[in-house]
Amino acid sequence: MLPKYVSDRRGFLRIGAAGVVGCSLPNLPATAAEGKQLAGKGRAKSVLLVMLSGGPSQLDMWDPKPNAPEEVRGEFSATSTAIPGVAICEHMPKLAQQAQRWAMVRTLAHKEHNHLLATHVALTGRPTPVPRGGSDLDRVESRSDFPNFASALDFIKPPTDGIPTAVSLPNYFIEGPLTWPGQHAGFLGAKHDPWQINGNPNNAAFRMQALAMREGVTRDRLQTRRQLLDTFNRSDVRSNGPVSAFHDQQQAAFDLLTSGNVVDAFEMAKETDETRERYGRNQFGQSLLLAKRLIEAGVPVVQAAMGIVQTWDTHTDNWGKLKNRLLPQLDQGLAALMDDLEASGRLEETMVVVMGEFGRTPKVSTLPGQTIPGRDHWAHAYSGLFAGAGIAGGQVIGQTDHQAAYPVTRCWSPADVLTTMLSGLGVDQDVAIYDPLQRPHHLLNGNVIAPLYTGTSA
Template sequence: MPEFSRRSFLGAMSMGAIGGMLPQNLQAAGVKGLHHKPKAKRVIMLFMAGGQSQLDLFDYKPDLYKLAGQELPPSVIGNQRFTAMTKNAKKIIASSKFKFNRYGSNGIEMSELLPNLGGVMDDLCLVKSMYTESINHDPGKTMFCTGTELPGNPSMGSWLSYGLGTMNKDLPDFVVLPSAYWSGKTNVQALYSRLWGSGCLPSKHQGTSFQSKGDPVLFLSNPKGVSPSVRRRMLDTVGRLNKKHFNELHDPEIETTMAQQEMAYRMQTSIPELTDISKESKATLDLYGPEVMNQGSYARNCLLARRMAERDVRFIQLFHRGWDHHSNLPTHMDGQCRDVDHPTAGLIKDLKQLGLLEDTLVVMVGEFGRTTYGQGKLTKDHYGRDHHPRCFSALLAGGGIQAGISYGETDDFSYNVVDKPVHVRDLHATMLWQLGLDHHKLTFPFQGLDVKLTGVNPANVVQGILA
């Protein structure tokens, strides 16, 4: 235990921050490190922000074609919440415009909009029984990324960085890749840095967001007139000052600052090498589709995710926005699927051919699903759907997950889960388990609570999808 001066002790007490004076190894009493042999080493999270319509992509309900235009029975809805957009409106059933095809050895049904993903169905696990409590976008995304609807908690990638540590010395443990969006997209909600923040964990575990245009990481390049040798001398001088400051205050955030400055220096070399795709073969680029040549596109980010996986980045999170289709869903859905179908399938194929899929867990999911009843003008070619937390779908691949299976079922209206429910917390627990972590044991003491990703509510590893 370090000795503190009377001045520093009273200063910390006046700020109510005596905990901040303790060295990190004394604050972090939570169990870290592997709890059992892992099946995965890293995660690529493909987050479809806005809420994909499971009815139009993953959850085929042929009987709804006969019921289209009728009101959804009150017995199906029960006491569930609605958004303000449809609370007082009639709940008129809108069947999907799109055909469904059977894919893979087990003939799993999926939309005609996803032919490339259908082509790798034997490598995928389709979970149709996801559910959550969040009915609006911000709490839904916050819940999925941090385990709770309340802002300010550690994100998934931060927990993995904290619990497992780094696998490389030249790149961050946790990288975020938001896709650029084009003028044709509507209802694109903002992304907040707290979705990849470290919360109460030390700030060195927060995500590093890459920019969709210009330099991938802000302020990484040296200013004009500053050479690498000058930058090195500056860092050495600042490092000595920071070390003196740390020896006086014993604040672990000072050590974090020192480590991040050194990481930034190394990233001046590693990031340009990472983002230079000029040496990728034409065959590899073709896996991701033509948009791979556009910086900031979802396709380019999928390729960068594979390159990061090769370099042992622990957690790679892609955000693709624009799935909030309250009107004209068929047109918007068609465009969204063109964005993601080819590149996502290409990512799976690329990881597999490089031997990386076996120990890389890939998850494709949004914050919730969409309603059976429609919004706006209801015709075959023009309808929308409201937010729906009670059932939605996720795709998983690699990392010890069973391949070529469909898991869980919803009712005849794709409105309620009727078999093998999987809460967002269950998915979190499963992801941690595949990485060798027990969600009960990976904790961090903060304000009298042992904080954990799955919170204080029940969460279970989904054994039925494990290989």
């Protein structure tokens, strides 16, 4: 039986806080509704998730501890920001100047310290099921998984204008035999998978071949072909599951090809050299520029990653990798993106979220056989950036201990982050989806991060 969803509060069993992974919730509102119906609901037309796969270090980026012992604070110094009394890493000067645009949440937390499991948590808000007798290290993507948040959005609000609900770029999170779970629609089926781009927008030859029509085939001619195909498809054969799924894919392809906005968004050569240089002539900078173009084309959810999977997994040479490549590219690309979104007025309707699946250990360590130290995985406390669509910038939400190891104020889970995104996109608090066993799942299974909108810490 196919999955379904309902939006009537009497139509499903409330799941409560079961989806809020690894985070105690002091000072909860009196009712779930009070925690979710906030000023940010429906303020966003688009969400851009900048996913820093691998786990960026909170200590060496957003939550420095300059007074901690050397084996904790690391090699970097802190620099002041446009927010009085707030410092971040010295190697992000542009973002320090732009701090008034951002809300920094320093108390994100959950329980999974494994990349694959933590990525599923970050992109679905649910713990990753591990088969009995299996190892969490072997747990990869499966169609039995809970859907990616963008896939769930596509399921409850299917597009009608030929524009895909979600685009992910510049690559799928996959390494050798391992495919990171949480990236696709899971039990909702392939029809609702985010549209995946695998390519480097910085390459001169970058072009979406899948969206290019053959020479001599105009959009009008394609519409005629579509009408002819629809005539053949009006038969009982569509009741066949695989055939029906193929027909759905045909329709989606036609919609994309006949909708010029998305096709044109991939024409990176239309951007001036000056603009492309501002973002950085590297894969990440140009991925952010492409993400902006997709948002301008009307795509509701865009996920932009920095490099390949685990790019931020700095077990070895943590400070060299950050200083020489990762932080300069992040600083330049994000600053250019925010400048353009604000100048165009789109920041008022675009929520931007920057985070990884977890952070890094407070204590510096050196792997066996290595000589250059780094930091290991750490999900007990990490940081994220939020901006746009009604979010009050120029603030820090949450406080960690003297090592940035554990929150000393309220923490926020991935379920809270995704609930904030979906609520911002207008998803109602009572929406639930049913899995193939007809079990209901509350889609907004966390709490909106209220201080993002109120400007008061929690």
